[in-house]
Amino acid sequence: MTMPFWRRYARFFGPNTTADITEELEFHLDAKTDDLIRQGWAPEAARQEAERKFGDRRAVQRIGERIGQKVERRRRRSDYLIDALQDVRYTFRTLSRDPSFASISLLILALAIGANIAVFSVVNTILLRALPFPHSNELVWIAPPPSECGWSCATYSADAYEEFRSESRVYQDVTGYEAFTTPENFRLTGRGEPVPATGMEVIGNFFQVLGVEPAIGRLFTLEESRSGAVVPNSTAQPFALLANAYWRRQFHSDPTIVGRAIELNGAPVTVVGVLPQSFDYGAVFSPGAKADLFVPVSLDKERMWGNIVTLVGRLKPGVTEAQALDDANRVAPDIYFNVKYPESRGRYKGNLVPIPLKDYVTGKLRRSLIALWFAVGTILLIAGVNLSNLLLARAAARAKEFAVRGALGAGRGRIVRQLLMESFVLSGAGALLGLGLAVVVIRWLAHQGSLALPLLSSLRIDNQALAWTLLVTVLTATVFGLLPGLRIARGNLQEVLKDSGAGAGLGRKHERIRAALVVSEIALACVLLVSAGLLLRSFSKVLEVDLGFQPDHAWSINVEYDDSAPSQEASVLKRSVAFQQIVARVGAIPGVQAVGISDYLPLGPNRSWDTPVPKGRLFAPGELPEPLVYVITPGFIRAMGMRLQGRDFTWSDGPKSERVIIINSSMARRFWPGEDPIGKILMRGDEQDHVVGVVDDVHEESVETSVGAQVYYPSTQQGPSRAQLVVRSNLSPELLAPNVLRGLRELNPNQSAAEFRPIRTIVDHAVSPRRFFMLLVTAFAGLGLLLATLGIYGVISYTVTRQTPEIGVRMALGATGGRVQRQVLANTLRLTATGIALGSVIAIAVARAIASLLFATSPWDLPSYLGMATALLLVALASGYVPARRASSINPMDALRSN
């Protein structure tokens, strides 16, 4: 330890600057006086002359004091810095002397802090940050309360949109988009082989309302979504805005594409602009999906289609949610479903509810994310307690060193600072490592396109996340470093020095604290394990849900067909022929078990028509549900693996023959409770639909919610909106896909190379948020368990070391190794049991708080608690076994001699 250079002089030009200066100046005057006397002056006069010559002594004195203070300040600063540097050097030295301690602590902290940064970034992106639009707090989503009839009940007709827009007074503007757009609804043609593209049909003012500026070109005008010719097989006007990613990928960032025409479904469409990179439609409105381009929806074309648009509004500044709702309730009774039908006036009463767009996008995830945040916070807490414990263990081992340093004059503050410094160095290094981990995780997550979480693509480590990292690190280091520091500083140093052992008195005291720390670690791990257990059980229950179809060994592909014909009848006929050919052609591929076509698939978008009524009965308006509607071909039910009673449709159920339908069992139970629905008749206006079959409920909306009414119509009698071919086969998709596509191209050379998608992915996508949360919480629980193990091991191992002489004596007095071993294990189990008991109480409270996140699992779910207790006990036994082994193999003679 080298002493800083100025220390040697500290007491000369030191704290008492004033006295030093006075003395120095006094000497000067004396010397001068002496000289004058020597020159012949009288002593009195000489002194006066010397003082006169000197001038204003006080002024000089003041200057001196100022300089002195400056020096003093500078010294204190460098004093502190040098001490701190010394502490850091010392820390690194001691840490490098104990690499296993250092690396374990570092790893623990890196994992805990990294997990915290990653989760904070997710929470910040999804929950805390505003939506990526200017003044996004003005944006509202306008939808009815949730219902069973899917998207059709969550949307509005073109007439309703226009009236709502003109009648409402609280909006700057209202817009919307066609909610029934499905992936790959367009074909990009005229550039070699047709390529499928997903085009969202939006109302002309969509981007203006959101506040999105084009990167190149212009946006749509409202007129462009009113009238005019539409792109074939769509309700879109021939104008397009390209999504930035699509423009870069498909058009190689060619800026001259703006103003030119591209070909969609064989018709020219003018590209009016390119959207900015910052605009990600899927991230906000349709998590896990992508949009390649945007086209203005033709409201006039859509007018006859019923409910088709979702509404998004931008409120005037200062308008509250309550005011917006009042205004919507005022307007709703006057709004028509279709202005041509006066009786449709007021149909949206109570069905126009504006909520903040942010709530619509992320509201469902709020609880999950907050739970996740707590889980990861618990991990940090456990890691912190663990760090405290390890520091304490080391501090105890170094009690003598501290005592000696104390005796040599190191202040207690200095010792606390030393321990705090260790904690800071470890936490800091842990945070850096953790940040690295988090960056990797975040980057990976941001590219999980199939994960149905909103805004995920904008996930990144930003300044807020960095600030959070800093906060978490400093807090961890301070709280968990201060604890052992204070503990040591309070200990009686003399006692340690006097004592010949490893500090018996202090040791026992430490042990109690360390035991308390381990118990709290176990309790926290307990809470995590129970939460993870409950979520795991929920997830497995979700996977066990009878979807009503078999998602494995089935694939879907979007099929293009041409049913344009002068008359409706001719069109139906043309389509039936085309569908029959497709089903026959693909069905003939060897290894294919079943083939069918539907316009919508489960767990995706859906729609409903009309409200059919059982023949011969009267119902109050609104009493009957509006069923979801699927237009299917014969074979589809078998291809999807749905269970059917009665008969499937056949190709001979033509436009001229009896109208037939298949309904789901929910609808059957609701319409004809306790009766056989087959053969019954449903009335839709004057049309009579004969029920020929009943299928078991298929989960249409989500895996977790209950199922409403569903109706299946044959494509030979009703018009499907598109065609999704479903193929069931045990063949591998690599073999199957080219064969199917070749078959389709033989029938229709225009068929584009659409994606061949396993039906399983639809289910995976639907359960992906739950899987995501479950996996994370389980990972955290595993981490918690690991940390608790380390804690238990550390404390038991330390106890054994401390008690070595005692054990030696006992063994010398005849205790067997087995007995010693049992005692150590019993000690371990006592700690663990205390932790489990404490943890269970907290876990019950936590489980009740997260009850809404569970699926078909009670917060009291016994297996989760039992699983937790078993896991902890096993792990405790394993981690207590090693020290117990060591204890039982102590040689009494050695133990006694070493003391």
Next chain:
Amino acid sequence: MEIAKLEFLHGTLDILILKALVWGPLHGYAITGFIRRQSDDTLLVEEGTLYPALWRLESKGLLDGHWGLSENKRKAKFYRLTTEGRRHLRQEVKKWEAYSAAVAKVLTAARLPDPEEAR
């Protein structure tokens, strides 16, 4: 001597102090004496400027101050050149020599330089 009342040119006193200490530690009073004698009583350093200058040099680390006994056995503060101070002195002396030579050359000019030489 009117010159003695002139303010020291900026920084000049510092060099003189440093120079005074080249042969060993001195206290403040001895430094004034050295400068006075060395300049044949032309440069009289006032106490009001000397001590602040000393302290400033000390705080910059060019001087080291320490207490010792004076010739007549009284406690006095002695100043010693530090290595840094010695280096500083060498530099400043070089600067000063160049400066004074230049000034002297100008002041001793005998005639107006030729116009084409002027720049």
